Amino acid sequence: MQYKRILLKLSGEALMGDLQYGIDPKRLREYAEDIKAITDKGIEVAIVIGGGNIFRGVAGASKGMDRVQGDHMGMLATVINGLALQGALEDAGIPTRLQSAIKLNEIAEPFIKRKAVRHLEKGRVVIFGGGTGNPYFTTDSAAVLRAIEINADVILKGTRVDGIYSSDPEKNTDAVKFDYITFDDVLSKGLKVMDTTAFTLSQENELPIIVFDMNTRGNLMKVVMGEKIGTKVNV
Ligand code: GTP
Secondary structure: OOEEEEEEEEOOOHHOOOOOOOOHEEEHHHHHHHHHHOOOOOEEEEEEOOHHHHHHHHHHHOOOOOOOHHHHHHHHHHHHHHHHHHHHHHHHHOOOOEEEEOOOOOEEEOOOOOHHHHHOOEEEEEEEOOOOOOOOOOHHHHHHHHHHHOOOOEEEEEEOOOEEOOOOOOOOOOOOOEEEEEHHHHHOOOOOOOHHHHHHHHHOOOOOOOEOOEEEEEEEHHOOOEEEEEEEEEO
């Protein structure tokens, strides 16, 4: 296998499946099964999940609201998704721990780097909820930050698209998919992989990112086995 310890970034929207908002139990089960397949191979898995599936549902209510207030709602949404994912993973027979960046002691462990690493070494999947614990940061930033802290080999960004294209493939039929691309080329071509804060943090720490389609069953396994799936961003 190509990677020993991975940080899997899942979008909240992906959890919606075919629903308008919220969590699709079928999608959750599929993700859990795909994650189980790689933990069975001995790969250490940490997960950061977004909150857009829940936050979008309340976005109307948050219109005109203070940014910090909205970001706090988003952070709580990631904990809700983390709990859902934890339940699904444990149903699939995977031991897990949920660590939160914001104090929710009755619900989740606090984020403690050394404890997270210990859990991973013991074969537990660690889910990081609550983003970075700060407003003005995205869950992509949380994913990069946690990946660096736990010394992950790579960030696997699971999305709806199967990689990074030269332009938007939904609008431009000439769009070309990259198998590999450097951090510098992503920036010079003005391509969008993550928000700037998250992307430069990854670049500065030479942490590779693989963007791939998580919604095709078995892709996660292929990525960790080193098959050319998606697009790999590297130095
Ligand atoms: P090891 O000691 O390394 O085996 O880890 P462990 O997670 O099994 O030990 P611990 O005794 O710390 O945790 C036992 C259970 O309590 C686990 O399910 C933890 O997720 C949970 N737990 C630990 N600390 C907290 C906390 O502050 N809040 C909540 N809600 N749960 C916690």
